[in-house]
Amino acid sequence: DTIPRFGTETPHEAKLAELMDNIDAWGLNIFDVHNYSQSHSLTSVMYTIFKKRNLIETFRISPQKLINYLVTLESHYLDVPYHCSIHAADVTQAIHVLLLIPSFENTFTDLEILAALFAAAIHDVDHPGVTNQYLINSDNELALMYNDTSVLENHSLAVAFKLLQNEDCDFIENLSDEQRKILRQISIDMVLATDMSKHGAIMQTIQSFHQSLKAKQCKDSNSNSSTNDSLVLTEQKERVQLLREMLHCADLSNPTKHLSIYTQWVDRIMDEFHYQGDRERSAGMPISPMCNRRTADIEMAQIGFIQAIVEPLWQMWAQLVYPHCQQMLDNIDSNRQWYEYQISNRSSRNNT
Ligand SMILES: COc1ccc(/C=N/OCC(=O)N2C[C@@H](C)O[C@@H](C)C2)cc1OC1CCCC1
Ligand SMILES: [Zn+2]
Numbered sequence: 001d002t003i004p005r006f007g008t009e010t011p012h013e014a015k016l017a018e019l020m021d022n023i024d025a026w027g028l029n030i031f032d033v034h035n036y037s038q039s040h041s042l043t044s045v046m047y048t049i050f051k052k053r054n055l056i057e058t059f060r061i062s063p064q065k066l067i068n069y070l071v072t073l074e075s076h077y078l079d080v081p082y083h084c085s086i087h088a089a090d091v092t093q094a095i096h097v098l099l100l101i102p103s104f105e106n107t108f109t110d111l112e113i114l115a116a117l118f119a120a121a122i123h124d125v126d127h128p129g130v131t132n133q134y135l136i137n138s139d140n141e142l143a144l145m146y147n148d149t150s151v152l153e154n155h156s157l158a159v160a161f162k163l164l165q166n167e168d169c170d171f172i173e174n175l176s177d178e179q180r181k182i183l184r185q186i187s188i189d190m191v192l193a194t195d196m197s198k199h200g201a202i203m204q205t206i207q208s209f210h211q212s213l214k215a216k217q218c219k220d221s222n223s224n225s226s227t228n229d230s231l232v233l234t235e236q237k238e239r240v241q242l243l244r245e246m247l248h249c250a251d252l253s254n255p256t257k258h259l260s261i262y263t264q265w266v267d268r269i270m271d272e273f274h275y276q277g278d279r280e281r282s283a284g285m286p287i288s289p290m291c292n293r294r295t296a297d298i299e300m301a302q303i304g305f306i307q308a309i310v311e312p313l314w315q316m317w318a319q320l321v322y323p324h325c326q327q328m329l330d331n332i333d334s335n336r337q338w339y340e341y342q343i344s345n346r347s348s349r350n351n352t
Contacts, residue, residue: 007047080129
């Protein structure tokens with residue numbers, strides 16, 4: 001039986017095709033993709049990217065096994081407001097676009113690109129919609145299993161690789177042992193780096209690391225080589241460092257999107273955090289920061305999130321790939337201004 005164009009059957013294939021024409025664009029509306037793919041945004045986005053990047057030929061992937069894996073992976077994302085399969089599809093498409101930046105034209109091997117897309121697709125699988133801290137505080141068996149260390153990130157990796165052991169889902173069967181080892185190594189490194197508790201460490205190293213890359217890049221441009229724009233990294237270790245940052249950027253990319261998309265993610269994360277707060281309140285536990293729906297200041301929290309975490313990270317990233325990624329910085333700025341306006345508007349409303 002032939003395989004559907006986007007990996008899954010849908011009565012809206014024409015509409016999905018129209019959306020998928022924007023698979024390389026930062027403005028793709030992932031919520032529309034989810035609706036028109038019969039809630040298979042992760043499968044259809046991953047399958048479309050794999051086809052477009054010729055990864056199915058390059059790694060002699062069985063399309064059916066790829067789809068079997070993707071549909072199974074997708075079904076292991078839980079129906080939670082934020083950390084669901086749409087978030088995985090969103091982050092996967094984001095890292096695909098970041099990998100298209102001309103600065104990286106000659107940077108990564110096909111195997112590294114395969115690993116990066118795989119890591120993005122799996123990075124939050126089976127996420128229960130609560131934070132690591134909540135799992136630790138509530139003596140959850142996952143915290144026991146992973147000794148309170150990057151609990152959710154370790155769990156998603158274990159679930160994702162367990163699913164690969166299923167014979168008819170093993171889409172990487174034709175990779176050599178060495179390639180499989182490298183794919184696993186890079187995926188583990190990247191997914192563990194999505195633990196927000198590692199954010200500070202990433203920000204510490206990013207400055208000096210990018211300066212050293214820019215220095216090398218300038219040397220190339222002096223030689224007037226055609227690759228003067230692209231960053232050439234000789235060490236796999238350095239390329240993985242860059243991929244780690246890239247996934248972290250993609251994971252924290254909501255404020256870099258158009259307002260109409262960004263506000264949907266804000267509603268979802270606040271639903272998730274407030275539901276966690278409800279559970280903490282009824283369990284008599286201290287309510288985590290930003291998780292108390294009774295005292296929440298959603299606009300202030302987003303302004304703080306942008307100023308403290310998202311903008312500094314994306315500024316570092318945009319500097320490395322200048323002039324690319326200016327659109328992301330512009331969206332962050334206009335989105336922050338919109339939230340500041342909501343707050344100013346709020347106080348004047350109260351005065352009337
Ligand atoms: C659109 O907004 C967001 C998108 C994504 C995330 C990601 N959170 O995942 C990590 C996590 O779970 N944390 C991180 C840390 C900041 O806080 C810890 C209690 C837990 C947070 C967002 O907004 C938060 C931050 C400000 C208001 C709610
Ligand atoms: Zn995530």
